[in-house]
Amino acid sequence: MTKYYELEQLGHHKDDILLMIHADDAGLSCSQNAATIEALKMGIVNSYSIMVPCPWFWDMANFAKNHPQYDCGIHLTLSCEWKSYKFGPVLPASEVPSLVDQYGYFHGSRETIKKLADPSEVKKELKAQIELALKAGIQPTHLDSHMYTLGLTNELLKVYKELGEEYKLPIFLNKELLQSVGNFTPIPQLGTMVHQVHIGNFNAMKNEGLSAKYKEIIQDLVPGLHILLIHPAFNNMEMKQVCLDHPNFGAEWRQMDFDFFTDPNTATLLKERNIKPISWREIQLSSL
Template sequence: MAYHYDLERLGYSKNDILLMIHADDAGLSCSENAATIEALKKGTVTSFSIMVPCPWFGDIANFAKQHPQYDCGIHLTLTCEWKHYKFGPVLPYSEVPSLVDERGFFHTKREQVKKLAKPQEVKKELKAQIDRALNAGIKPTHLDSHMYTLGLTKELLDVYRELGKEYKLPIFLSDELLEGVGNLGSLQESDSIVHKVHIGNFKAMQSTGLGELYTQMLNNLTAGLNVILIHPAFDNMEMKQVCVDHPNFGSEWRQMDFDFFTDPNTAALLEERNIKPITWRELQRTIH
């Protein structure tokens, strides 16, 4: 059985409601970068992570280097889910052929990664992604996994763990996310996991909007380490083109994420409920 982070060691009580509002997918686009930066500076977002293989990596890497006070992880990437907007590995695709399609781009779906990706090539590519981030001056606080592909199989999860140990960084693990990719029961005694992970859903976005759902989430948070995963971006022409035929986690969704978590009313609700912000930088101190 995996264990939860030792939050009392960090000075918190067992009754504290701790929350990390974490922005995924920085580097994906100019829109994603701009919204993420503004959410960090003006909103309630406490952590973000960067997709190294994406075209806008250099822009967000420069921000992270110049603003080391912000919690920043590496969003380890093995898939490219977009219809027309494509990117591939950091390494030449000839070195990691099991990770790419016939055009040299990452596979679109997780199931393709599960079926085709060779663990040794996965580790080789992900080390290259981390090293590129380090060489760009980023000082990462953790590792996490785009679309949670590294939770798909025992072999991929082993690669994830190995990278965390090698770079002395916490890895984002959750039994809920493992269940979501069909791999619940693969946690080990040495794994540190997040108590509760919260993500918006497409049905709510279409009906009442994500703001109502997120308000309910915040009102219902319980003691322990909670993470809300968001994907802030602006619903502009660039992001609409990235998200063609992909409304789930699409351009409209990402604008809702940005709007809610930069709204002063959200900050007021966090204060009212005495919800305490926490970052991966703090959790790093629990790694021996």
């Protein structure tokens, strides 16, 4: 039976509210890297993960190598959802043909990945991403999945679990995230899951703004292990071009993420609620 992380197992009281504020998509662009680094140094964001196949990977890898004190995961990547900004696998496209389009880039949608991706090629490519990260000097604390594509099917989840076991790293699992990508099938003996995952939403961004949504999330947290997923970047020309015709998780959204989670008032709010920070490194050590 799938288990959840128990607070006592993590060295905390059962009534504690544990929160990881985790920045996805480092390596995606120069803007993403700069905002992620600044957010980490501000101290509220305490975890991030890197997309190895992206053009700006090496910039972020150099930061990770020289700043091992920050919690850093590998954002296992099988998709490229952007209209004009493209990237593909670490391996030659000829070695993983089910993972690429006619031009050799990753597919743009979960539906296409679910339909076409060969699990053996998925594992081959993701092992190559992990090995490249290790070669670059990154000391990963966990594995997670871009667009949660590794939750699309139980066959892909099996690959995810096997990679975690092989590299002795915790993998990011959550029941609601699995259901959000359409996987409602029973998944026995998969691993240990995070209690709750929180993400902003597009309607909130366009109406009252993400600041109000994040304040509501923080105010409503209950005892347990929570992860709040953000995507900090600057709303500059580079990021606008990356996110062309893609307002959901677009440049405006990413600037809002950066602004709220570098605001000293957010740190005050967390302190007022006695919310305790936790990182994947702590989870990793508790499972040894």
